[in-house]
Amino acid sequence: MPDDTSTFPEQIDSPGADARRIWFLRGARTAFSVPGLILASAFVGFAGLAREAGLTLAQAVFMTGMVWALPAKVVLVGAIMSGASLPAAAFAVALSSIRLMPMVVALVPELKGSRTPKWLLYLLSHCVAVTSWVLAMERVGRIPREMRATYYAGLGFTLVLTNMVVVGVVYTLAGNLPPIVSAGLLLLTPMYFLTSLWGSARERAGHVAMVLGLGLGPFFHTVWPGFDLLAAGLTGGVAACIYHRLVRRRAAA
């Protein structure tokens, strides 16, 4: 069966079950590229964080599968740790996840073939988070249109399932680590986001928002626990956006 890959050009013309399987597997293989491995290391950190926050193994794995986007999960765990109520936690997670909408909006026209059913697109959209989105946007252009949804299904669901396993395994091991390793594990999440948020910012305002959030988070944690994330996210985000508009106006003048 593995030899089938060498014959795919003929099969593009008549997409059958074989071609579908090949493109699904190619998508699955993309999950084990360098960005996929960096993401897995971030989930190693998340497993340690979830354990420290008091989540059970089942809750941590469940959250990984259901929420998927790592920033949303880190905000959710952060809200749980600071004792936020359900509405406050949901609001903070929702605010941190609005950005998923434009990402999906941009990806859907790329994935859609002439006969791709709508329900499949809704199902696939669950796999959208930064890593799978960047990988897909980078590569779907080189994939026959009718096979793109299949390819993304392979990529997306492999990423989700693999990292559910990563979280489960690391959570189980994390109970028996020496303190120095355990401390290192808990430093993974902050370092992953400090660097990846900085790198993925599209405009200077993103850097301003990051620096403001870093300071405002601990500040509001002291003065307004339970609403610290919402307060820091809204004030920091709005201030950074105002900065963006001021700079642009000055540039235009």
Next chain:
Amino acid sequence: MTFTSIDAWWWPFLFILVAGWLATDSWRFLGVYFGGRISESSDILVLVRTVATALVAAVIGNLIVFPTGALAATSLALRVGAVAAGFVAYLLLGRRVLIGIVAAEIVLGVGILASQPL
């Protein structure tokens, strides 16, 4: 209505479903619904991105300043030093996430070992 306020096995899962799954997949599903009809660079999206960035950065700030578990046993100066070293390494050495993480971990590890009585 916090994560721990109802003592039933299903409550944390319901909490995760509402505050986690519903709060994220609603946006993804709206994205499919609108598919291709919103431009990536429109003004409102700058605000969407900065609020999301500030929210995640706020959690990161809390994790560094008010950590839990084994990290809580380290000094604030060591944590800030490790994170700063990792970030500088990231900026100077080709902006690679892995380099930043490794540099921060090394400084943290050395710092913990150095602060232990021999």
